[in-house]
Amino acid sequence: MAATGAELSLVTPWVTEAVESNPPLRGEISADVAIIGAGYTGLSAAVALRREGFEVAVLEANTAGFGASGRNAGHLSPTIGKDLPTLIRLFGDERVRGLIAFTEAAISHVENLIETHEIACDYEPVGNVIAAVHPRQHARIDKAAEAAAKYGLPGELLDADAMRAKGLPRAFTRGYLEPHGGILNPCLYARGLREAAIAAGARIYENSPVMRIEEGEPAVVSTPSGTVRCPHVVIATNAYTASLGRLGSAGMRLQVQLLQTEPLSDEQLARVDWHGRQGVYTAHETLENYRLTADNRIVFGSKKVRYIFGGGNGPDTDPVISEFLESTFRARFPEISDVGIARHWGGPIFLGLDFLPVVGRNRNILHSIAYAGHGLAHASLAGEMIADLLLGRSGHGAALRERRVLPTPPEPFRWLAFRGLDAVLSFIDRRVDRAAASMPRDH
Ligand SMILES: Cc1cc2nc3c(=O)[nH]c(=O)nc-3n(C[C@H](O)[C@H](O)[C@H](O)COP(=O)(O)OP(=O)(O)OC[C@H]3O[C@@H](n4cnc5c(N)ncnc54)[C@H](O)[C@@H]3O)c2cc1C
16 A cells, blocks of 8 residues: 555654645556655655756656655665675676776765755764774775775775774774765655656656556556656666566665664763764674764664565564564673664665666666665765767766676575575674673773
């Protein structure tokens, strides 16, 4: 069932006030481009295509920002692929340069969108730190720092003392600071993009799930109460894409969870001593991410992902994972054992086999999907990449289009592969966590 604006605020803790949804599509209309999905991909596409003079109709099944864009952790970071050393092994020097240029451009583009459209989304350009929770992870941090230095990226390797001096919590024993980017309120950012798209003249139809795309010139896109006839269609549905009956093998839909504490008092904040306010994600195989919010809560999560057989939709949260996240949080932050957990929530990500976004076109149907949980920057640049594709320009997306996208295997092999990989990665992470739990906290 489609959610209303009021329901949106129930699935995301990032906003307290609901926005009124736009009316659904009714009857037959025409446009130059129909965009399916109103997250960062669809909304940035609407902004970029309006700038280029295209008539745009955006069709959103729920309310803009209902998907991962309204619920994510809000780390604006330059992460691309699994990590930089793996990226170099997979793609070699020359192509990695293109991918780094793409991700750096994506961060700058978000900052530009925030400034140009005056989006009030609590953006703090404090950077993000890849952090270790135990010396066993230090070699991984060092390798990330070395790889970044090789490509001239402006990072900083921090030992335990430097971490404290930068204002990072004691849970983290070493880190690599990526200064470009920071943290923001992801739902307010999505709403800001929605406003920017509307102000630019895009027509946004909410509660308008696309049921069918008829290929042809023009293509015909149908919702329960209307159709759009259009020369071009943009698929901007990321983790929900398989439900359109297309591109399902481009990646795996995984469910990710987060938790949020109650606001920390000044005294609790002093105990944590996170005055640098940088976002943090750990060097685990399945990373943990941590950040402070504008009202000084801690948002923490990832760490454990779920895959549902067939890539289907499951409940947003799983109580076993909620409990696991809570116990991990308590282990990392014993100094604030008195802070309450306010809520748990979750959302879907879409992960390709090489962890890179999948951008391209099949005749007049274009797509930008599979951001592997790093779409705040990458999906925000999708609009520019789609405009480049439509206008025959090269642009930053060329670095992504130059590779062959490997299809994920069909079921039951996909499910078995996930289970196998998850077991191995969880085993490695558990060993680190056990070691961290028995480590004295004197650093
Ligand atoms: C818990 C969590 C934490 C995350 N943390 C971070 C982070 O800190 N940093 C980061 O960079 N990335 C993060 N991500 C990833 C990031 O949120 C996504 O990559 C990004 O939001 C993808 O944007 P999108 O517009 O492509 O997809 P979405 O935001 O998912 O939008 C897709 C839209 O399509 C709509 N839709 C689906 N089917 C249809 C249909 N048939 N017809 C019409 N509309 C349809 C959906 O309702 C939805 O609104 C996180 C993701 C999750 C789930």
